[in-house]
Amino acid sequence: xxxxxxxxxxxxxxxxxxxxxxxxxxxxxxxxxxxxxxxxxxxxxxxxxxxxxxxxxxxxxxxxxxxxxxxxxxxxxxxxxxxxxxxxxxxxxxxxxxxxxxxxxxxxxxxxxxxxxxxxxxxxxxxxxxxxxxxxxxxxxxxxxxxxxxxxxxxxxxxxxxxxxxxxxxxxxxxxxxxxxxxxxxxxxxxxxxxxxxxxxxxxxxxxxxxxx
Amino acid sequence: xxxxxxxxxxxxxxxxxxxxxxxxxxxxxxxxxxxxxxxxxxxxxxxxxxxxxxxxxxxxxxxxxxxxxxxxxxxxxxxxxxxxxxxxxxxxxxxxxxxxxxxxxxxxxxxxxxxxxxxxxxxxxxxxxxxxxxxxxxxxxxxxxxxxxxxxxxxxxxxxxxxxxxxxxxxxxxxxxxxxxxxxxxxxxxxxxxxxxxxxxxxxxxxxxxxxx
DNA sequence: CGTACAATACCCCAATGTAGGTATTTTATG
DNA sequence: CATAAAATACCTACATTGGGGTATTGTACG
Numbered sequence: 001x002x003x004x005x006x007x008x009x010x011x012x013x014x015x016x017x018x019x020x021x022x023x024x025x026x027x028x029x030x031x032x033x034x035x036x037x038x039x040x041x042x043x044x045x046x047x048x049x050x051x052x053x054x055x056x057x058x059x060x061x062x063x064x065x066x067x068x069x070x071x072x073x074x075x076x077x078x079x080x081x082x083x084x085x086x087x088x089x090x091x092x093x094x095x096x097x098x099x100x101x102x103x104x105x106x107x108x109x110x111x112x113x114x115x116x117x118x119x120x121x122x123x124x125x126x127x128x129x130x131x132x133x134x135x136x137x138x139x140x141x142x143x144x145x146x147x148x149x150x151x152x153x154x155x156x157x158x159x160x161x162x163x164x165x166x167x168x169x170x171x172x173x174x175x176x177x178x179x180x181x182x183x184x185x186x187x188x189x190x191x192x193x194x195x196x197x198x199x200x201x202x203x204x205x206x207x208x209x210x211x212x213x
Numbered sequence: 214x215x216x217x218x219x220x221x222x223x224x225x226x227x228x229x230x231x232x233x234x235x236x237x238x239x240x241x242x243x244x245x246x247x248x249x250x251x252x253x254x255x256x257x258x259x260x261x262x263x264x265x266x267x268x269x270x271x272x273x274x275x276x277x278x279x280x281x282x283x284x285x286x287x288x289x290x291x292x293x294x295x296x297x298x299x300x301x302x303x304x305x306x307x308x309x310x311x312x313x314x315x316x317x318x319x320x321x322x323x324x325x326x327x328x329x330x331x332x333x334x335x336x337x338x339x340x341x342x343x344x345x346x347x348x349x350x351x352x353x354x355x356x357x358x359x360x361x362x363x364x365x366x367x368x369x370x371x372x373x374x375x376x377x378x379x380x381x382x383x384x385x386x387x388x389x390x391x392x393x394x395x396x397x398x399x400x401x402x403x404x405x406x407x408x409x410x411x412x413x414x415x416x417x418x419x420x421x422x423x424x425x426x
Numbered sequence: 427c428g429t430a431c432a433a434t435a436c437c438c439c440a441a442t443g444t445a446g447g448t449a450t451t452t453t454a455t456g
Numbered sequence: 457c458a459t460a461a462a463a464t465a466c467c468t469a470c471a472t473t474g475g476g477g478t479a480t481t482g483t484a485c486g
Contacts (some may be wrong), residue, residue: 020325155432205414
């Protein structure tokens with residue numbers, strides 16, 4: 001399991017506190033060492049060049065810069081470097097893009113530390129690691145909050161669908177995701193609109209934001 | 214500056230990695246100690262009760278639960294506990310709510326570690342601490358405008374239209390609001406989609422949120 | 427055993443959004 | 457004044473959503 005010398009990890013994330021915290025976290029591990037931290041997209045290229053990391057933990061969103069595009073560039077220039085995307089949100093689309101781009105992992109920032117370490121070590125060994133929470137149904141259990149649902153008399157299924165709508169999925173994609181008919185999705189959507197007193201997606205998202213997305 | 218015994222800090226944030234990282238970060242300081250970590254809103258009350266922290270770092274957004282409401286509850290039940298809100302985004306509204314609620318600080322997660330420590334120590338001494346980045350710069354009026362627009366090469370008009378889309382207006386309503394043709398609105402909308410690399414309203418709003426609505 | 431509710435599925439049609447064009451006018455700038 | 461960028465306007469076509477129905481199934485509860 002342990003490599004002869006600690007694996008060199010580069011952290012790229014504009015949230016400084018998160019970045020700093022992660023550094024401490026990883027440096028506690030004997031087989032891992034953080035060789036550098038980057039906070040801005042513009043600093044990435046030189047950092048990768050000079051630091052020669054084995055693995056990069058990369059935020060999908062660097063103040064408006066698309067992390068996945070960035071990852072692709074790095075990946076094509078340095079094929080040996082392994083890259084794990086870190087993200088705040090579980091967006092199926094980003095997950096898909098990440099896989100298609102041939103990157104090595106996609107993790108949510110609310111994974112636990114052991115899970116992160118696991119993922120890093122797997123990826124260093126040549127495997128890939130995609131967050132279970134995304135693949136399976138973390139969405140279904142909690143996330144959106146009892147509170148919200150209860151106040152507005154939303155059912156479990158409705159909340160589930162709201163989340164997928166907000167994630168940017170179309171009715172058809174939602175239907176596929178949940179394994180139900182598009183008609184059913186539309187029915188739920190109508191009920192949601194009725195319960196919330198709204199008429200379109202934008203208002204739905206407004207609502208979600210106000211009530212704590 | 215240093216207290217006789219380390220100040221007890223409770224971390225409330227559902228992003229586990231961030232939470233864990235922060236713990237290490239703070240425990241490195243001789244005058245601070247993390248007395249507990251909470252990952253779910255439902256665990257907050259008992260944690261506060263049993264751990265008796267001096268100060269709480271609280272994420273504004275706990276999987277659907279409004280962090281500010283939570284903070285108010287804590288604050289009214291335990292007046293001596295000082296609370297600093299942590300957030301990913303600079304939302305003027307939340308900042309205002311935080312101040313009105315009589316809480317003691319509001320920090321962005323992309324502040325630096327020294328800034329965080331500074332803020333914590335100030336608050337422990339009875340002062341308040343609101344992130345400069347929020348108070349001064351871009352936020353004040355046009356958070357959305359400048360920065361966001363510049364980064365993404367959006368024009369003034371495009372930003373204007375984005376705001377109206379997010380407000381839930383249809384193309385027709387936007388056209389009327391701005392005194393232009395629906396066709397023009399559609400054109401702008403296409404350009405926006407192109408520049409942002411998105412395909413529908415939900416994604417647009419996602420984008421706006423991430424980049425600081 | 428009814429009743430209530432959640433979840434499912436379908437139909438129709440209108441309204442709105444998305445995507446590909448092309449093209450003119452205005453404004454800012456070297 | 458020439459050029460670029462921004463803002464404007466229109467067209468066609470298709471995709472998706474929105475709102476009005478109706479109806480079946482399973483499950484929980486008194």
